[in-house]
Amino acid sequence: MADFLQLLVAGLATGGIYALAAIGFVLLWQTSQTINFAQGEFVMVPAFFVLAAMKLGGVSFPAAMLIGLVVSLLVLGLLFKRLVVDPVLRHGVLPLVISTIALAIFLKEAVKEFYAADAQPFPAAWATTNLAIGSAVVSAQNLVIIAVAVVAVGLLQYFLNATRTGRRMQATAQNPGLARILGIPVEHMILYTFLINAALVALASFLVSPIYLAKFTNGETLGLVAFVAAIVGGFNQVRGAIVGGLLLGVIDNFVAAYLSAQYRAAIPLFLLIVVILVRPQGLVGRAEERTV
Amino acid sequence: MKIPPRARVLAGAAAVALLVAAPFGLKPYGIYLLSLWAVMTIAAIGLNLTLGYAGQISLAQAAFVGIGAYTAALLTTQGWPLWAAFVLATALSFVIGWLLGYPALRVQHHYLAFVTLSFTTLVFLILRNEEWLTKGVYGITGIPRPNVLGWSTQMPVDFYFFCLGVLALVSAATWWLIRSPWGRAFTALRENPIRASSLGVDTRRYTLMAFAIGSALGGIAGVLYAPLVQFIEPTAFALGLSFSLLLMVIVGGAGYFLGPFLGAAVSVLLPEWLRFTEGLYLILYALFVMVLVAVCPSGLIGLAERLRRPAAIATPEPAPPDDGTGSS
Numbered sequence: 123m124a125d126f127l128q129l130l131v132a133g134l135a136t137g138g139i140y141a142l143a144a145i146g147f148v149l150l151w152q153t154s155q156t157i158n159f160a161q162g163e164f165v166m167v168p169a170f171f172v173l174a175a176m177k178l179g180g181v182s183f184p185a186a187m188l189i190g191l192v193v194s195l196l197v198l199g200l201l202f203k204r205l206v207v208d209p210v211l212r213h214g215v216l217p218l219v220i221s222t223i224a225l226a227i228f229l230k231e232a233v234k235e236f237y238a239a240d241a242q243p244f245p246a247a248w249a250t251t252n253l254a255i256g257s258a259v260v261s262a263q264n265l266v267i268i269a270v271a272v273v274a275v276g277l278l279q280y281f282l283n284a285t286r287t288g289r290r291m292q293a294t295a296q297n298p299g300l301a302r303i304l305g306i307p308v309e310h311m312i313l314y315t316f317l318i319n320a321a322l323v324a325l326a327s328f329l330v331s332p333i334y335l336a337k338f339t340n341g342e343t344l345g346l347v348a349f350v351a352a353i354v355g356g357f358n359q360v361r362g363a364i365v366g367g368l369l370l371g372v373i374d375n376f377v378a379a380y381l382s383a384q385y386r387a388a389i390p391l392f393l394l395i396v397v398i399l400v401r402p403q404g405l406v407g408r409a410e411e412r413t414v
Numbered sequence: 415m416k417i418p419p420r421a422r423v424l425a426g427a428a429a430v431a432l433l434v435a436a437p438f439g440l441k442p443y444g445i446y447l448l449s450l451w452a453v454m455t456i457a458a459i460g461l462n463l464t465l466g467y468a469g470q471i472s473l474a475q476a477a478f479v480g481i482g483a484y485t486a487a488l489l490t491t492q493g494w495p496l497w498a499a500f501v502l503a504t505a506l507s508f509v510i511g512w513l514l515g516y517p518a519l520r521v522q523h524h525y526l527a528f529v530t531l532s533f534t535t536l537v538f539l540i541l542r543n544e545e546w547l548t549k550g551v552y553g554i555t556g557i558p559r560p561n562v563l564g565w566s567t568q569m570p571v572d573f574y575f576f577c578l579g580v581l582a583l584v585s586a587a588t589w590w591l592i593r594s595p596w597g598r599a600f601t602a603l604r605e606n607p608i609r610a611s612s613l614g615v616d617t618r619r620y621t622l623m624a625f626a627i628g629s630a631l632g633g634i635a636g637v638l639y640a641p642l643v644q645f646i647e648p649t650a651f652a653l654g655l656s657f658s659l660l661l662m663v664i665v666g667g668a669g670y671f672l673g674p675f676l677g678a679a680v681s682v683l684l685p686e687w688l689r690f691t692e693g694l695y696l697i698l699y700a701l702f703v704m705v706l707v708a709v710c711p712s713g714l715i716g717l718a719e720r721l722r723r724p725a726a727i728a729t730p731e732p733a734p735p736d737d738g739t740g741s742s
């Protein structure tokens with residue numbers, strides 16, 4: 123039972139990080155039909171912005187995190203949209219897939235070449251002690267991750283559902299043409315989505331890097347899992363991404379502990395194939411009429 | 415392309431002559447690269463059928479190259495002849511490719527990209543973990559090169575000609591295929607599946623067929639790859655190779671017959687000429703792909719075509735399908 127609780131908490135923490143990346147993924151798809159194959163690299167890169175700010179700028183860790191966030195918003199939000207997505211979007215979904223695959227290679231190789239090829243320690247913004255709950259020992263780090271992820275998702279949901287801008291963004295996602303007719307500045311709304319995605323991946327990066335260390339190859343699994351989480355939950359729903367992310371995190375931890383550590387990476391993929399064949403709209407998603 | 419047929423024949427003959435003469439001025443490493451180019455071109459031709467002609471994105475090609483390579487390695491190190499590996503690997507890849515096509519019937523584009531990506535990762539995990547069969551991360555060494563009707567291909571030059579011969583056969587078969595009713599049905603599938611279906615094209619069968627044939631060519635490339643490098647291990651067939659093959663097809667020009675030849679050359683040979691850039695090569699290549707896709711999604715051949723006809727700027731589409739692609 124103690125093991126079970128420990129694994130569950132660890133799984134929810136990993137799942138929370140997956141969910142953050144998956145939500146960004148879903149938002150980009152909804153508002154601009156962007157399938158970001160570089161999403162994993164987007165989670166990998168912000169940690170290096172922070173490390174670079176500390177190493178080159180000599181600033182303190184909290185200041186470096188702030189710089190990392192701002193640079194992420196600029197580079198992974200604004201520049202990504204302007205330089206990579208906008209010029210390719212008119213050609214359709216497939217060229218954009220190719221372009222983001224190239225972007226993933228670019229980011230990975232650039233970090234490797236200009237920063238470091240080996241794993242870099244990344245400071246944690248919180249205590250790394252363990253807490254005893256009954257007979258189970260739970261790391262405080264995991265609890266903090268869960269708390270931060272919950273708050274972030276809660277704020278995002280509040281923003282999307284209860285504010286004027288958030289509702290305009292939803293309208294844009296549902297029907298861009300009609301939104302434009304109603305006077306919603308669609309272009310701005312799409313840009314906001316990219317900025318929110320950049321903020322989410324930066325947050326995920328700051329949460330995941332203290333555990334796994336910052337390394338240029340980190341994005342490979344993260345990006346895949348984020349996508350699987352989005353599909354499994356339901357590609358057209360933010361809450362689908364949350365469900366999918368948490369589910370994958372928990373399953374991943376239980377499989378590694380109880381079934382097979384060698385094949386833990388295969389489980390999300392199996393889940394993906396099963397969901398696509400049996401229930402393509404995802405566990406909580408609604409059927410999408412677009413894919414004719 | 416409206417190049418006169420005679421010029422085309424001449425250009426083709428010159429290219430073949432160049433390929434035949436090329437190894438004689440080169441060191442063994444240069445010959446190895448040319449052979450690798452031939453092998454990768456075969457895999458890219460397969461992917462071009464699936465992606466370029468039938469319009470189904472696939473990131474599974476590395477897995478089929480891996481299946482082919484391991485089939486060849488396991489059989490030939492047990493004393494079987496290489497042709498047996500060709501037969502078995504082609505059949506195996508064809509059947510698995512056919513099965514992998516089923517998800518393509520249900521989902522499109524990005525979903526399909528991730529399903530096939532998952533497949534590559536699953537195959538990689540099996541190659542790495544099932545040590546009783548594949549020797550896991552230690553890989554398989556001492557893969558022999560074949561004797562073809564008494565002609566030993568032990569030397570790099572001989573093996574290069576063997577690869578070139580297989581490439582020639584594959585090219586001829588593909589050339590025939592894309593001009594056959596099948597190839598036209600593939601194109602119809604890409605351009606407008608609903609119209610194709612209303613014209614009587616069995617879209618279901620042709621989607622599966624496009625996957626199966628493309629995958630079989632991946633398997634054939636793998637069978638050549640194993641005796642070329644003579645040592646194989648799982649990481650060679652991980653996702654990186656799938657991405658690399660996909661970029662080859664796109665950079666060369668998806669849906670053009672010559673696209674894979676050009677794309678494989680850019681991907682295999684160019685890094686050697688750009689040695690001086692050291693680690694920057696992949697960064698530059700990635701940037702180049704991003705710019706190319708933005709400027710001209712139909713690749714280098716599409717770009718060349720557009721430069722030849724500056725009047726028609728707006729339509730970089732590959733050759734449109736003929737009408738009445740149906741009954742076959």
